[in-house]
Amino acid sequence: AQKITQTQPGMFVQEKEAVTLDCTYDTSDPSYGLFWYKQPSSGEMIFLIYQGSYDQQNATEGRYSLNFQKARKSANLVISASQLGDSAMYFCAMREFYNQGGKLIFGQGTELSVKP
Amino acid sequence: KAGVTQTPRYLIKTRGQQVTLSCSPISGHRSVSWYQQTPGQGLQFLFEYFSETQRNKGNFPGRFSGRQFSNSRSEMNVSTLELGDSALYLCASSPGFGANVLTFGAGSRLTVL
Numbered sequence: 208a209q210k211i212t213q214t215q216p217g218m219f220v221q222e223k224e225a226v227t228l229d230c231t232y233d234t235s236d237p238s239y240g241l242f243w244y245k246q247p248s249s250g251e252m253i254f255l256i257y258q259g260s261y262d263q264q265n266a267t268e269g270r271y272s273l274n275f276q277k278a279r280k281s282a283n284l285v286i287s288a289s290q291l292g293d294s295a296m297y298f299c300a301m302r303e304f305y306n307q308g309g310k311l312i313f314g315q316g317t318e319l320s321v322k323p
Numbered sequence: 324k325a326g327v328t329q330t331p332r333y334l335i336k337t338r339g340q341q342v343t344l345s346c347s348p349i350s351g352h353r354s355v356s357w358y359q360q361t362p363g364q365g366l367q368f369l370f371e372y373f374s375e376t377q378r379n380k381g382n383f384p385g386r387f388s389g390r391q392f393s394n395s396r397s398e399m400n401v402s403t404l405e406l407g408d409s410a411l412y413l414c415a416s417s418p419g420f421g422a423n424v425l426t427f428g429a430g431s432r433l434t435v436l
Binding site for chain 1: 354356358365366367368371373378379381411413415417420423424425426427428429430432
């Protein structure tokens with residue numbers, strides 16, 4: 208069963224506007240972490256934001272925020288004030304803490320294009 | 324400080340050959356994990372090493388192997404290469420086993436002809 212689902216293969220957003228990238232997950236582990244990574248065309252995965260399953264507040268990192276809805280098992284990434292440099296692939300990932308070490312399970316990704 | 328360094332960045336091999344990829348983690352990081360990225364299968368976990376021991380392994384055939392040295396540098400080896408092994412191989416390091424954030428390298432892009 209797919210554990211991380213990103214339903215938007217591609218998204219377009221106008222520069223300076225906000226955009227939401229969707230991510231839903233499935234796990235029976237009560238303790239887990241959710242991550243978003245950005246992958247530009249160069250290939251390197253860049254960490255953006257992290258949310259723990261027991262965190263009470265939504266995570267924020269600069270222009271990035273994570274809309275965490277635990278009951279709905281969703282962890283959407285919100286990018287505010289989009290910039291041309293935000294054009295890239297975005298991956299949602301999960302780590303199940305019980306006996307899984309640092310293993311990340313990734314979604315299929317969303318390709319974001321920012322239009323000038 | 325220097326990030327995660329992967330070598331070589333690009334390589335071309337033929338079917339049946341073997342390949343060794345290298346990963347130097349961030350200084351002080353002791354955990355290294357490897358991922359394979361292909362257009363069809365996406366990002367898949369290969370294995371994780373901590374203190375020279377494999378701590379976790381993904382669902383890949385035995386042709387895929389790895390090791391970690393005492394200085395935390397890691398290598399992965401793929402023997403008897405198949406066309407389907409063409410992929411971007413990403414290495415990530417973290418301070419310890421199970422640490423929250425992984426820092427990735429730029430990857431090694433392998434093409435099998």
